[in-house]
Amino acid sequence: MRFSIGEFSLITQLSIKSLRLYHEKGILVPAYVDDSSGYRYYNEANCERARSIKILKEFDFSLSAIKDLLDKCRDESDMLVQLEEKLERVKHKIDRYREISHSIASIIELEKECAMEESREFEVEEKELETILIAGHRMRGRYQDVGQGLGLVCKKMGRHINGKPMTLYYDGEYKEEDADFEACVPVRKGKDVDGVSIRELKGGRCVALIHKGPYEALRASYKKVFAYINKRGYKVGTPIREIYKKGPGLILKGNPKNYLTEIQIIIER
Amino acid sequence: MRFSIGEFSLITQLSIKSLRLYHEKGILVPAYVDDSSGYRYYNEANCERARSIKILKEFDFSLSAIKDLLDKCRDESDMLVQLEEKLERVKHKIDRYREISHSIASIIELEKECAMEESREFEVEEKELETILIAGHRMRGRYQDVGQGLGLVCKKMGRHINGKPMTLYYDGEYKEEDADFEACVPVRKGKDVDGVSIRELKGGRCVALIHKGPYEALRASYKKVFAYINKRGYKVGTPIREIYKKGPGLILKGNPKNYLTEIQIIIER
DNA sequence: CATGAGGCCTGCCCTTGGGGGAGAGTCAAG
DNA sequence: CTTGACTCTCCCCCAAGGGCAGGCCTCATG
Structure with a gap:
């Protein structure tokens, strides 16, 4: 032996x-x-x-x-305390990995959704928008700062987020310095917290165009949309919406040439 | 900058x-x-x-x-494959930790159950046993080999196990060499696999005694039980059961002085 | 302009739970 | 007695840094 x-x-x-x-x-x-x-x-x-x-x-x-x-330990019962501690730690690990799994899965889903639209060429179209619940953070200043606003809103809403982030523009014109806009995300539910208010965003018929490329080139797409609207004599409703279907990724900034931004302008009849 | x-x-x-x-x-x-x-x-x-x-x-x-x-990767979409792989690996980790968590939790539970009974002194008692479903492996040979049989049955039944392991003794007498016995565990469900058969074990009134200490000392407890039975003129029914309420632990062998084994003998009326 | 405090550099050793290999010694069978 | 398979110790290696020593560097203050 x-x-x-x-x-x-x-x-x-x-x-x-x-x-x-x-x-x-x-x-x-x-x-x-x-x-x-x-x-x-x-x-x-x-x-x-x-x-x-x-x-x-x-x-x-x-x-x-x-x-x-x-x-x-002479016996398993002597290890009870340590086993319980271990159990706690293992459970924490499970929770952590579950969060990771959730995050990765949602990135994958997002990416796959976009992949289908990426190859398309886009034209101005008309469609019906439904009324949705949004969380918004109203801001005043420069358009570029909307990123911070979106970050804030997304962070506050966390798991309740229910769609792509967007900006609402309340000015009827282009303003360099003192623009009035709101960083929003659709949510399932939630309540007002400091700086972020929850409310319904009314739907309706709209003119929409998906813009492909960097934000700096958005003007060209706006031009197309307004040309379409004017040709038909529609009346522009505020706020104008910009939906960031695909922007800088959650991990990488990505290539602005592939950004997808949908311009939506509600038309009043 | x-x-x-x-x-x-x-x-x-x-x-x-x-x-x-x-x-x-x-x-x-x-x-x-x-x-x-x-x-x-x-x-x-x-x-x-x-x-x-x-x-x-x-x-x-x-x-x-x-x-x-x-x-x-220039873009998140370039990482899709790797993200999916990662997601798989994370999910495996979650599964693994869940199994660990399950195992530890059941050890803790087992230990806590026993802890309550450990301090008691035990007397012969009469009680009703319910009919239960068991998985059993019938064996012939030496009593000591029951350990291997229990190992086999537990491994085959895995998650379906629903109680403490036990041995059924079919001989009315003590046999050194050619004993006829069966290694069993209660199960929730399951089907016959090689060497292991699932069936009902009939309940009934029984005389029981919890034996505290090493298996070698079981004889003294059997003596007590049979003395009790004879005094009252009960008739011994087979198989006789030994339930290993606390034996060698799953991790440590533990101290045989703390082993708890319940002897149950169905009495026929 | 000098000086001192605090920031930064490299280099070395430490952690966990081993894997890989070198070079030398050992065991057992033919 | 030889030979091949085992085993020994010692050293370096991995990830992802932490900690410390000794020596420069920078910058603000006197």
């Missing part, structure tokens, strides 16, 4: 390297070590301890924790 | 050590490095890359994977 390290490795399914490490750390000391050759020999009791170590390793305990447990 | 490493560390919430490491690995190369002093200076573009790195790190990507992704 004396096993060499190789045999013991086969029995316990622990690598020789590991066994030597466990010996060095005092976690699993061979029953007998030959003084002259240094050969390690293991016995029956070692097998049991090895089994315990394997199980604790599968439970994701560190080697030092395993040593502590095995040295101090 | 030039940040020293300290400032950049505050901006990006990455430690200086990490930043130097990322520089060394080519993951995040400062915009400008002073030749004579070796001082690193970061710019706006570095901030963006740092943000991407942070997010990917939160997604549990390794640094080399992050380097790969950032070097090869």
Whole structure:
């Protein structure tokens, strides 16, 4: 009943390297070590301890924790406290990975949705918009600052977000400095928090055009939309909407040439 | 627009050590490095890359994977495949940790149940047993081999197990060599597999005694039970049951002095 | 302009849980 | 006795940095 390290490795399914490490750390000391050759020999009791170590390793305990447990506990009931702590930590890990999984999945979904529209060429179209619930942050200043507003709104709304971010422009004209606009996201539900108000955004018939490319080139698309509207004699309703179907990604900034922005102008009849 | 490493560390919430490491690995190369002093200076573009790195790190990507992704992807859509792979791996981790959590939780529960009974002193008692579904592996040979049988049955039944393991003794007498017994566990459901059969175990009135201590000392408890039965003139029904309420733990072998084994003998009226 | 404080540099060792290999010694069977 | 398979120790390596020592660098203040 004396096993060499190789045999013991086969029995316990622990690598020789590991066994030597466990010996060095005092976690699993061979029953007998030959003084002259240094050969390690293991016995029956070692097998049991090895089994315990394997199980604790599968439970994701560190080697030092395993040593502590095995040295101090005569019985499983002695480990109750540590097991409960471990259980807590494992649950935290599960929660963390679930969040990661959720985030990655939503990025993938977003990307796949966009991929289908990316290859299309876009024309001005008319369609019906439904009334939706939005969370908005009204701002005054320069258009470029809308990014911060969107960040704020998205952060506050977290999991309730229910669509692509958008901007509402309340001015009927282009203003460089003192524009009046609102950073919004559609939400499922939520309540007002500092700076962010929840309300319904009325739907209706609109003229829409998906703009492909950097935001700097939006003017050309606006021109098309207004040309269309004027030709038909429609009346422009405010606020004008810009929906960021695909903008700078959540991870990478991406290539502005692939940005997709939908301009929507409600028309009053 | 030039940040020293300290400032950049505050901006990006990455430690200086990490930043130097990322520089060394080519993951995040400062915009400008002073030749004579070796001082690193970061710019706006570095901030963006740092943000991407942070997010990917939160997604549990390794640094080399992050380097790969950032070097090869101009856009989130380029990362789709890798993101999907990552999602799979994260889900596997969740599954694994869920299994761990389940195992630990059941050990804790088991231990807590036993803890309440451990301090009691036990007397022979009479009670009603309900009919239960069991998975059993009939064996012939020495009683000590029951351990292997229990191992087999538990492994085959896995998650369906619904109670403490037990042995059924079909002999009316003590047999050293050629005993007829069955290793069993209660199960919720399941179907016959090689060597393991599922069936109902009939309940009824029984005489029971919880034995505390090593299995070698079981005889004393059997003596008590039979004394009780004979005194009242009951008739012993087979099979006799031994329920291992607390035996060698799942992790540690534990102290046999604390083992709890319930002897149950159905009495026929 | 000098000086001192604080920031930054490189380099080295440490962590966890081993893997890989070199070079030397050992064991057991033919 | 030899030979091939085992085993020993020692050293370097991985990820993703943390901590510290000793020495420069920068910048604001006197």
